[in-house]
Amino acid sequence: MSEDKLAALEAKLEAMDKRLQRREDELDVRKLQFLYGYLIDKCMYDQVIELFTDDCEVRFFGGVWKGKEGARRLYCERFRKRFTHDNNGPVDGFLLDHPQLQDIVDIEPDGVTAKMRARSTMQAGRHKDYTDEAAGLGVRQWWEGGLYENTYKKGADGKWRIHVLNYFPHWHADFDKGWAYTDPEYTPFIRTTYPSDPAGPDELIEDHWLWPTHKLLPFHMKHPITGEEMVAQRWEGDRKRDEERAARNKAEAAAAVTG
Amino acid sequence: MSEDKLAALEAKLEAMDKRLQRREDELDVRKLQFLYGYLIDKCMYDQVIELFTDDCEVRFFGGVWKGKEGARRLYCERFRKRFTHDNNGPVDGFLLDHPQLQDIVDIEPDGVTAKMRARSTMQAGRHKDYTDEAAGLGVRQWWEGGLYENTYKKGADGKWRIHVLNYFPHWHADFDKGWAYTDPEYTPFIRTTYPSDPAGPDELIEDHWLWPTHKLLPFHMKHPITGEEMVAQRWEGDRKRDEERAARNKAEAAAAVTG
Amino acid sequence: MSEDKLAALEAKLEAMDKRLQRREDELDVRKLQFLYGYLIDKCMYDQVIELFTDDCEVRFFGGVWKGKEGARRLYCERFRKRFTHDNNGPVDGFLLDHPQLQDIVDIEPDGVTAKMRARSTMQAGRHKDYTDEAAGLGVRQWWEGGLYENTYKKGADGKWRIHVLNYFPHWHADFDKGWAYTDPEYTPFIRTTYPSDPAGPDELIEDHWLWPTHKLLPFHMKHPITGEEMVAQRWEGDRKRDEERAARNKAEAAAAVTG
DSSP states (O other): OHHHHHHHHHHHHHHHHHHHHHHHHHHHHHHHHHHHHHHHHTTOHHHHHTTEEEEEEEEETTEEEEHHHHHHIIIIIIIIHHHSTTOSSOOTTEEEEOOEEEEEEEEOTTSSEEEEEEEEEEEEEEOGGGOBGGGTBOOEEEEEEEEEEEEEEEOTTSOEEEEEEEEEEEEEEETTTOGGGOOTTOOOOOOOOTTTSTTOOSEEOSSOOOTTSOOOOOOSSOOTTTOOOOOOOOOHHHHHHHHHHHHHHHHHHHHHHHO | OHHHHHHHHHHHHHHHHHHHHHHHHHHHHHHHHHHHHHHHHTTOHHHHHTTEEEEEEEEETTEEEEHHHHHHIIIIIIIIHHHSTTOSSOOTTEEEEOOEEEEEEEEOTTSSEEEEEEEEEEEEEEOGGGOBGGGTBOOEEEEEEEEEEEEEEEOTTSOEEEEEEEEEEEEEEETTTOGGGOOTTOOOOOOOOTTTSTTOOSEEOSSOOOTTSOOOOOOSSOOTTTOOOOOOOOOHHHHHHHHHHHHHHHHHHHHHHHO | OHHHHHHHHHHHHHHHHHHHHHHHHHHHHHHHHHHHHHHHHTTOHHHHHTTEEEEEEEEETTEEEEHHHHHHIIIIIIIIHHHSTTOSSOOTTEEEEOOEEEEEEEEOTTSSEEEEEEEEEEEEEEOGGGOBGGGTBOOEEEEEEEEEEEEEEEOTTSOEEEEEEEEEEEEEEETTTOGGGOOTTOOOOOOOOTTTSTTOOSEEOSSOOOTTSOOOOOOSSOOTTTOOOOOOOOOHHHHHHHHHHHHHHHHHHHHHHHO
C-alpha cells in the first residue's frame, strides 16, 4: 500500500514539476523580452544580438534579417551607424524608448518553444541641440505604437533566446500633429535587400501596411473559451481601398520596370 | 516511520499544489485581461463577449450592462455600430488602443474568484482622411488614463472568465491641448437606460466623476503591511466644490422635472 | 528501496519548493511595486511610507533620504505639502500618474533580497482651473520617462518591503513642446540637505544627469547569455561635452565660494 502511495506521490510531483516548469518558462521569456527592451532603449546592440539564437529571424518594417549575421547587419550596421555614430550605447539628445507592455507568453507542448504577443508605445526623437544636418539627422520627435508576435527557443543550455523577433509598428504620430494627421503616404518600408543594401534584409515581406491602414496582426493563440481562431472581419469600404491601392502599386511597379 | 514520512510528504505536496495553483490562476487571469485588451483594440467584439460569464456586469461611463446580453448590447449594439460600421474588426483610420498595464491580480480564498486592479493609458481617435461627417464621425484624437477594478470567476470547466468589468476613466486629454485644458463640463456620462436607449445600460451609476475632479477608485485589497483599508482623504476645498456641484445638479434635475 | 525513493522524493520536493518560492517572491515584489505606483498616483503618502523598511533609502532627483523618517520627510513634508495642501489623497486638478511598467524582478541567493529594474512613463500637471498662483502652482503639464533600480527586503514576518527606491528620471517633456525641445538648462536637482532644508535629503548624489544628456542607468543583473556585465560605451563627442560641463560647474562652484 505504501508502494502505491509512493507511486501516486511520484506521479503527482511529476505533474506539478511540469506545471511549475511551464510558469518558470513564461516568466523567464518575459524577462528576456523586457531586457531586450531595455537594451534597445540604450542602443546597446552588441548585447542585443547575444539574446538571439543562431538561426534567428528579425522581421522589421517590411524586411527579414536572417541568422545572427543578419541581426548584426540590422542592429549594428543599420541602426548603430545611423543612430549613434556607431557607438554601442546611448548618445545625448537621441531618444528611442521602447516600453515593453502587455506580454502574453505561451509555452508550446514541446517545452522548448515559446510564443509571445506584446506591445510597445514608443517615444522617439532627436533633440534640437543635437542635430547633424549634414548627416541628415534633423530635429524630430514622434510617438509610435506597435505589436510583437515573437518566438523563442530554449537551448540545450536551458537558456531562452529570441528566435523570431517580429515587431509590427501599427501607427506613427508626429509629436506635434498626432495620429489623426499622420501622412498616409509615409511608408518607410524597406525596399532593397542585402547585399545591394549592405545593411539590408535577406528578404522582403510583401503584406505590409501602416496606419491609417489598420488590420489585425494575427494571434499566435486560439480564443481561450471557444477554442476558435480569432479572425477579424475586413470592412467592405476598406477592402475597396485595399484593391485600389494594390492596383496603383502594380501600375507603379510596371511603370518602374518599363520606365 | 516511513508511513509518517509519507504522510508528511503528502501534506507538503498538497500545500505546494495550493500555492502553485494560486500563481497559475493569477497568471491566467492576467492573460485573460491582456487578451481582452488586444481584442478591444481591434474592435473584435464577438470575441470579447465570449470572455465574459453569463451573469457578467460591464460598468462603463456611468452605466451597468448586465449579463451576456447586456454586454452584447454595449459592445455590439453601441460600440460596433458607432465605431466600425458594424464590422467585427478594426477599420482603417480609427484608433482605440487600450494598453493593459500594472495588473495586480489576487485570488480569493474560494479559489474561483479573482480581483484585479490594473490601468490603461489609451490612444484614440479618427484620422483626417477617414471622417464621416454625416454620421457625426469627425477628425478627433485624445489620450485617456483609466483604472480597472475587475472581478473574474473560474467556471466548472476550469476556465477563467470576466465577471465584472469595471473600467473607470480618470482623465481625458485632447491630443492638442492636454490634460491641463480638459473641459470640466465634458461629461459624456450615460443618462438613458435600456430599452429607452436600445444600446443603453440596465442601470445607471450615481457616483461618477471625471477629471479635473480626482478621487480614489477604491482598492479591492487591504494594505499588505498594515492590513488596513486604504482610504484617501478628501481635501476640504474639494469637498466644498463637491457640495456646490451636487446642489447645482439637484436644482437642474428639479428644473427638468417641473420644466 | 522505498526509503531511498522516499528520500529522493523529499529532495525533489525540497528543490521544487525553492523554485516555487523564488517565483512567488518575484510576483509578490512586483505587486508591492505596482501598489507603490497606485498609491503615489493618488498622493496617499502615509500608506506609501508603510511599504518601506525601517532602514530604507529613497534616491530621487539628486538626493538620498534615509530611513523611514527620511522617507516621511520626502513624501509628507516635501511632496504632500507642495502638491495637495497636505491632504493625504488626490486633489482635484492635480495629476501625477506613475504607470509601473516592464518589471524585471530577481531574487538574490539569500532569498530575502530582491532587485528590480522597471520603468514609468508619467503624465503629470495641474489643470488650468485649479491653479494657485500665490503658492506658485500655475498651470503646467508634462510627460516624463524614468527607470527604477530598486532593492527590496523580506522581513522576519515574511513580507516584502522596499529597501532602496531608486527612481531615475531620464527625460522630461513639456506637453506642448515635447522631448525634442526640453530646456537643457532645466536642472531641478536637489541642492540643500536636511536640516537646512527641513524637507531636504540626508545626502546629495553627485553623478546626476537629465535629458538631453543620456546615459545608462546600470543594470543590477548580468547579461543572461554571456554572463557579462552590461556596460554602455560613451561616445567621444558626448565625453567632450561632459568634460566641458564639469569644468564649467567647477568654475561656477569656485566663483560661488569666492563671490
